Amino acid sequence: DQQVKQNSPSLSVQEGRISILNCDYTNSMFDYFLWYKKYPAEGPTFLISISSIKDKNEDGRFTVFLNKSAKHLSLHIVPSQPGDSAVYFCAASDILTGGGNKLTFGTGTQLKVEL
Amino acid sequence: KAGVTQTPRYLIKTRGQQVTLSCSPISGHRSVSWYQQTPGQGLQFLFEYFSETQRNKGNFPGRFSGRQFSNSRSEMNVSTLELGDSALYLCASSFGGSNEKLFFGSGTQLSVL
Numbered sequence: 001d002q003q004v005k006q007n008s009p010s011l012s013v014q015e016g017r018i019s020i021l022n023c024d025y026t027n028s029m030f031d032y033f034l035w036y037k038k039y040p041a042e043g044p045t046f047l048i049s050i051s052s053i054k055d056k057n058e059d060g061r062f063t064v065f066l067n068k069s070a071k072h073l074s075l076h077i078v079p080s081q082p083g084d085s086a087v088y089f090c091a092a093s094d095i096l097t098g099g100g101n102k103l104t105f106g107t108g109t110q111l112k113v114e115l
Numbered sequence: 116k117a118g119v120t121q122t123p124r125y126l127i128k129t130r131g132q133q134v135t136l137s138c139s140p141i142s143g144h145r146s147v148s149w150y151q152q153t154p155g156q157g158l159q160f161l162f163e164y165f166s167e168t169q170r171n172k173g174n175f176p177g178r179f180s181g182r183q184f185s186n187s188r189s190e191m192n193v194s195t196l197e198l199g200d201s202a203l204y205l206c207a208s209s210f211g212g213s214n215e216k217l218f219f220g221s222g223t224q225l226s227v228l
Binding site: 004031032034036041042043044045046049051089091093101102103104105106107108 | 119146148150155156157158159160163171173205207209213214215216217218219220221222
């Protein structure tokens with residue numbers, strides 16, 4: 001079963017506008033969430049994370065929002081730039097891991113920022 | 116500071132063969148994780164090693180195995196290759212605590228013919 005879901009396989013946004021990428025999860029034990037960006041032929045690059053004790057985290061143009069009751073998080077990119085065009089993965093980890101790092105990833109959303 | 120290094124970048128094998136992939140983590144990182152990426156499936160967790168011990172394991176068959184050496188370098192082995200094993204295999208490293216961001220290598224693209 002897909003515990004982390006990114007229901008939009010692709011998103012197209014104009015340069016300068018806001019990009020909003022969404023992610024839903026089903027496992028209520030997830031307590032840490034991350035967003036990664038991936039360019040072709042490269043490994044994923046960490047963007048931003050959020051702990052379940054927070055509902056918002058900002059880093060420059062990137063903001064992640066977490067709605068625990070809805071089991072939903074979103075990544076906002078403002079303003080969007082052509083270099084942001086990439087695949088974005090949402091990931092989560094749970095306290096049952098008992099230490100260490102085991103991330104559950106979504107299937108990704110291809111963002112295209114157009115001029 | 117050098118990033119995570121994976122070798123080789125590309126591999127072509129035939130069904131039934133076995134393959135070994137290598138990963139050198141960022142200096143100072145003691146945790147190495149492996150993920151499989153296939154089209155439409157996102158990244159699937161294979162296993163994590165910390166201080167030469169497997170600390171976490173995903174839901175993959177026993178044909179997939181790994182190990183970690185005292186210098187934190189890791190290898191992943193797949194035996195009796197199947198067509199469905201064709202994928203990008205990604206290695207990630209971290210210091211070894213919980214809820215850390217992982218640093219990924221560029222991956223090894225494995226094609227099984």
